[in-house]
Amino acid sequence: MQVKSLFFNKNFITTLTRLVAVICIWNFFDSNLYNRINKIYLASDLDLIVDKIDYQHDYYKEYEKIYVVLDENLGMHENNVDDVIKLKNGQNLSSGLHNYGIDSQEISAISKALGSNFNLINPGQDIFINYDYKARYVPHSTNNDIYPKRHYFKEDYIVNHIEVRLNKIEKKIYLQRQNNAFTTTVAPLQSQKQTRVIKSKINNSLYYDAIQKGVTPIVINKMIEQYSYDIDFQRDIHKGDSFEVVFEEYYDDKSRKVKDGKLLYAGINVQGKWYRMYRFNDEFYNEKGLEIKKTLLKTPVDGARISSGFGVRRHPVLGFTRAHKGVDFAAPTGTPIYAAGDGTITHYSWGGGYGNLCTIKHTKEYSTNYAHMSRFAKGVKIGSYVKQRQVIGYIGTTGLSTGPHLHFELVKNGEKINPTKHHIQSIRTITGKSMTEFKNFVDQITKKIAQNGN
Known part of the structure; x- marks a missing residue:
C-alpha cells in the first residue's frame, strides 16, 4: 500500500517527470556536442582553427573557450596589423596595452623607452599601434574519453611601432621596435x-x-x-x-x-x-561690421530659465503686488553666476531681502546687481576688478526667496531697466580699410556656403 500510494502521489510523479526531462535534454545536447566536435575534427579540408566550442564541466573552475584543430603544429599569424587603442578614464598607457592583450615584457620595454614621456600620455588619448599577430596551439590533457584531444589557443602581439599624438602641445611620440627594445622619437605634429x-x-x-x-x-x-x-x-x-x-x-x-x-x-x-x-x-x-560681443550679457547664468520677468507681479513671499525690477533666472543651487560685463565690485555682502548680494559698476552709466546667491566666489571682494563671464558667485536662495534662483538687475543712471529688452551697444565697429578686407572675407564665406549643398 505504501509503494502504491507513493507511485500515485502527484508530487512524486511531477518530480520524476522533470528528472526524466532533464536527463533527455542533457543527453541530447551532450550527444550533439560530441557529434559536432567529431564532425569538425574529422573534416579533412580544414587546416587552421575549425571551430571553437564553449563547454563547462564540474572539474573545471570557470567557463573556457576550446579550440578544436586538425594538427597541433599548425598555427596562424598576421603581420603589420594597425589598430587604435583609446585610453579610458583611470587608464594609463600600461593598463591600456595590458587590457588589449600585450604581454608584460612588451609593456615593460615600451615604458622604459618612453621614460619621462610616459606621463604625457593621459586618459582619452588615442594610441595608434602596429603589431604582428601570432597564434599557436598549446595541448591540454584531459581524462574525459568522450571528447577529442583539445588545445588552448595562445595569442601573442609583437609590437612593431606605436604613435601617440599630443594634440595640446602639437607633438607626437613615436616608438619603433629594434630587436627586443624600443627607441623613442618626439617630433612636431605635422597637420x-x-x-x-x-x-x-x-x-x-x-x-x-x-x-x-x-x-x-x-x-x-x-x-x-x-x-x-x-x-x-x-x-x-x-x-x-x-x-x-x-x-x-x-x-x-x-x-x-x-x-x-x-x-x-x-x-x-x-x-x-x-x-x-x-x-x-x-x-x-555681424555683416555690418558691428562686433557681436556687447558690453553686457543678457543672461549671466548658463542653462537657466526665466522664472519671473521684469514688471509688476505678486511677490511670492510678501504676498502683495509690487514692481519686480529685475529678471529671475531659476537654476540648481551652486550653478555659477557670471559677471555680465567688465567692472569693479562695489557691494559684496549681505543685502537684506536680496540675501547675498553683488553689485558691479561697469561704466558711469551702467551697473548690475546679483541677488540671493548661496555663496561668493573665492578671490573676489569689494574693489576687485572682474572681467565679463568671470564667476562672481553661485545660485542660491538667501534673503526673501522661495527657491534657488538669481535675481538679476540692470541699472542705467540709477534707474532699474529691463535687461532682456534693453539694447546694449557693441564694443567695437570695423571702419576704414579694415571694412574693405572684412567685406572681402564675407564674400568668400558666402561663396563657400553657396558651393556646399548639404
Whole structure:
C-alpha cells in the first residue's frame, strides 16, 4: 500500500517527470556536442582553427573557450596589423596595452623607452599601434574519453611601432621596435588645415543637431558663447529654425583628425530672422561690421530659465503686488553666476531681502546687481576688478526667496531697466580699410556656403 500510494502521489510523479526531462535534454545536447566536435575534427579540408566550442564541466573552475584543430603544429599569424587603442578614464598607457592583450615584457620595454614621456600620455588619448599577430596551439590533457584531444589557443602581439599624438602641445611620440627594445622619437605634429561647411535644420536643439551633423563641441560652444548677447537659447530657438557654420579642422598625412581649428562663420535663422557672425582679426562681427560681443550679457547664468520677468507681479513671499525690477533666472543651487560685463565690485555682502548680494559698476552709466546667491566666489571682494563671464558667485536662495534662483538687475543712471529688452551697444565697429578686407572675407564665406549643398 505504501509503494502504491507513493507511485500515485502527484508530487512524486511531477518530480520524476522533470528528472526524466532533464536527463533527455542533457543527453541530447551532450550527444550533439560530441557529434559536432567529431564532425569538425574529422573534416579533412580544414587546416587552421575549425571551430571553437564553449563547454563547462564540474572539474573545471570557470567557463573556457576550446579550440578544436586538425594538427597541433599548425598555427596562424598576421603581420603589420594597425589598430587604435583609446585610453579610458583611470587608464594609463600600461593598463591600456595590458587590457588589449600585450604581454608584460612588451609593456615593460615600451615604458622604459618612453621614460619621462610616459606621463604625457593621459586618459582619452588615442594610441595608434602596429603589431604582428601570432597564434599557436598549446595541448591540454584531459581524462574525459568522450571528447577529442583539445588545445588552448595562445595569442601573442609583437609590437612593431606605436604613435601617440599630443594634440595640446602639437607633438607626437613615436616608438619603433629594434630587436627586443624600443627607441623613442618626439617630433612636431605635422597637420594640414581643412575647411568644413555644415548646414542643417534644428529638429531637437542646436547642440544636439549640430553634433549629429559633425560639428565639434568646441565649435558649438563658441557659437553659443558669442550668440548669448543676442539670442536666448532656452527660449528663442524653435523646431524648424536652422543654422549654418564654417569652421577649420586639422588632419595628419593619414587623414586622421589632429585637432579642431577656428570657427570662421556661423549663422542662425530664428523664426525667419538671420543672426550672422564672421570671424575677423580673432573677433566676431555681424555683416555690418558691428562686433557681436556687447558690453553686457543678457543672461549671466548658463542653462537657466526665466522664472519671473521684469514688471509688476505678486511677490511670492510678501504676498502683495509690487514692481519686480529685475529678471529671475531659476537654476540648481551652486550653478555659477557670471559677471555680465567688465567692472569693479562695489557691494559684496549681505543685502537684506536680496540675501547675498553683488553689485558691479561697469561704466558711469551702467551697473548690475546679483541677488540671493548661496555663496561668493573665492578671490573676489569689494574693489576687485572682474572681467565679463568671470564667476562672481553661485545660485542660491538667501534673503526673501522661495527657491534657488538669481535675481538679476540692470541699472542705467540709477534707474532699474529691463535687461532682456534693453539694447546694449557693441564694443567695437570695423571702419576704414579694415571694412574693405572684412567685406572681402564675407564674400568668400558666402561663396563657400553657396558651393556646399548639404
